[in-house]
Amino acid sequence: MGLTASGRLAVVVLDTLAASADDDSLVLLLGAxxxxxxxxxLRRDARRWAAATAGADGPGAFEASSAAAALTALAAHTGxxxxxxxxxxxxxxxxMKALLSDLDDGVGVAFGPTFDASPYLVATPxxxxxxxxxxxxxxxxxxxxxxxRGIAIxxxxxxxxxxxxxxxxxxxADPATPLELGALLAAGLDVRARR
Numbered sequence: 001m002g003l004t005a006s007g008r009l010a011v012v013v014l015d016t017l018a019a020s021a022d023d024d025s026l027v028l029l030l031g032a033x034x035x036x037x038x039x040x041x042l043r044r045d046a047r048r049w050a051a052a053t054a055g056a057d058g059p060g061a062f063e064a065s066s067a068a069a070a071l072t073a074l075a076a077h078t079g080x081x082x083x084x085x086x087x088x089x090x091x092x093x094x095x096m097k098a099l100l101s102d103l104d105d106g107v108g109v110a111f112g113p114t115f116d117a118s119p120y121l122v123a124t125p126x127x128x129x130x131x132x133x134x135x136x137x138x139x140x141x142x143x144x145x146x147x148x149r150g151i152a153i154x155x156x157x158x159x160x161x162x163x164x165x166x167x168x169x170x171x172x173a174d175p176a177t178p179l180e181l182g183a184l185l186a187a188g189l190d191v192r193a194r195r
Contacts, residue, residue: 007079009103009123010059011050012070013043016136017085017119019163029165034188041180042087042162049091050084053099067132074127082123083132088114089171089181090159098156099123108151113139114161121156 027035050061059077064070067083074081080103084091095112102110103123109131112121119142122135134145146153161167162181171177172185 008057008059009054009079009100010074010077010081011054011061012074012081012083013046013050013061013063013086014067014070014083015063015065015086016067017083017122018087019085019114019116019118019161023164025165026163026168029168030185030188034184038162038168038181038184038188039087041184042089045089045178045181046084046086046091049096050082053082053096067129067136071127071129071132078126080123080125081127082110082121083135084112085114085120085161087161087163088120088159089162089178090157090176092178095121095156098154102154102156105154106152107154108149109135109142109146110154110156111135111139111142112156113158115158116161120159120161123154 030038047061047063054061059079062070062073064073070083082099099110099121103125108124110121110123111119114120117139119135119139122132124131131142131145134142143153160170162171168185171181172189177185
């Protein structure tokens with residue numbers, strides 16, 4: 001994987017694409033230990049997806065705490081790059097295929113929205129600081145920037161983050177939730193229900 005028409009894909013798990021840490025409802029619902037275990041599993045899954053998507057013979061998969069750090073790490077990379085959030089459980093092979101297809105089709109930016117309209121995935125044919133900065137905001141800002149440049153946008157499927165109590169309840173009830181996360185959610189909800 002990781003080979004596109006415009007070169008080898010680099011993938012960055014980017015912390016600033018995650019939901020705000022202001023909402024503590026997940027901790028209140030599940031407890032600190034279970035919420036921490038879920039966040040650890042989500043990050044592990046994002047790392048795995050990034051590595052599989054980038055491929056073994058490409059520029060690789062990275063983690064970064066900021067867009068500036070990510071772009072610095074990619075300074076020598078001139079090919080396509082994807083930035084993903086570490087708090088989305090729906091990273092799978094179908095998403096990988098759709099992303100690579102969009103890049104092969106020549107889109108200027110591929111965008112994966114969450115249910116709150118913020119991005120969980122932003123990909124460009126080359127590292128692009130301006131588009132990444134726009135993507136860190138609301139979807140409308142990114143779309144306006146893309147329109148101003150006159151480039152095509154590839155819209156990937158929407159995803160639910162796992163950042164709040166409402167997200168946890170919804171994902172616990174969703175049969176498409178990955179098994180490992182579903183088990184952690186069920187265990188966390190069950191333990192809290194018994195207290």
